Amino acid sequence: MKIVVKYFALFRDITGTDQDTVVIAEGLSVSELLETIRMKYPDMEKTKRDVLVSVNRNFATHEVKLKDGDEVAIFPPVSGG
16 A cells, blocks of 8 residues: 655655655555565664654554555654743
8 A cells, every 4th residue: 555654854864765665565554664664764763652643644653554645754852942
């Protein structure tokens, strides 16, 4: 199945793009998608714990199961002062 992945901030810098289409097996979770992306972009491994994700514009946990055509956005954590 095809998933559209959008990258923001640091992740856009690491990947060199703001968007990818990733082909994954049916029923994978967000966590498994992130592992697939880390294999393609090894520098993302450094940010393993620091990832916020939305699925179809709603923040999601890493356990959410993905469906064909989902849009996944990956953000670095936000901090403020």
